[in-house]
């Protein structure tokens with residue numbers, strides 16, 4: 001593709017501050033109080049988004065202006081702030097989050113306490129110049145937590161699995177019930193809300209990684225001898241394959257696994273058949289890092305998806321989806337720019353865009369229906385038959401009403 005020239009290329013907001021992904025993981029843990037080592041601009045923005053899109057908790061920070069940074073009192077100030085936070089007996093965990101300010105990104109962990117009073121203290125480094133997107137910051141946060149707290153030296157719990165990926169609560173329940181049916185005895189879903197989950201995760205036999213950006217966490221777990229299961233139960237084919245892979249990795253009863261795989265994929269297939277009359281061209285362009293499995297579902301349901309993009313880089317964990325999508329003719333962009341997405345809207349003239357807010361405005365201005373990926377896809381079930389029903393049901397409704405946008409555009413132009 002010939003890239004469009006743009007005077008401010010690279011300056012358009014492509015994604016939110018990456019540190020937000022890490023804060024979303026950390027602030028949701030019970031008994032946590034984040035202490036941030038960042039400048040006041042970062043603190044203002046991040047405490048705002050954490051309130052609204054994470055756990056409705058404020059972030060505490062030491063005053064960090066030029067005078068503290070250049071005056072050399074930063075570490076003492078941080079230690080004092082941690083001490084103040086730890087006075088609250090309900091605080092069990094104080095992650096110290098360092099961000100882009102060069103001096104805070106380079107804080108030496110040894111200069112911070114490991115425990116103060118009742119609370120464990122852990123440095124989590126989330127500088128945007130190293131971690132490009134918020135999904136990748138989730139991976140960094142989870143890996144840092146597991147490295148410190150995971151009980152890897154303890155005896156393994158038989159038939160136990162860690163499911164890795166932030167998912168809708170109904171999906172977590174559905175995964176638990178399907179895994180129980182095939183003989184799994186313990187399921188821990190990470191990122192979780194209990195510090196104990198991170199401790200116990202170290203004792204699991206296998207890790208089912210649902211999203212392709214958890215590279216650091218997977219490499220840590222693999223290094224500790226845990227079996228890794230790739231893929232996710234999205235669509236009929238993916239569901240059967242995922243259940244079989246878990247059964248194989250954990251040495252479960254083959255007949256029971258096969259029966260559940262056939263039953264669940266059959267239900268998903270049946271559900272997808274209800275949408276067999278649905279047709280249309282859809283562009284998927286999010287920044288959550290889990291877009292490609294969603295595209296796989298749409299393609300399996302018979303939709304045309306000529307273009308898909310994501311904020312993350314291409315990773316070995318996403319290799320299978322990349323191959324399937326490429327084989328079925330979807331043009332894929334990693335580390336995408338808004339300009340590339342806009343160009344795709346013009347080239348492919350889709351019937352529906354599932355995109356970022358900026359791209360959606362661009363599509364709507366052209367009379368094309370557009371919805372926000374994060375609010376509409378990440379906020380509903382995706383897995384098994386129930387997931388297929390909710391996602392395809394929503395898309396089918398939007399495609400059926402696609403002319404409304406064109407009429408609205410014509411009305412206002414007239």
Ligand code: SF4
Nearest residue numbers: 017019042099100128
């Ligand atoms: S300077 Fe870095 S940490 Fe601060 S808001 Fe910007 S990207 Fe986020």
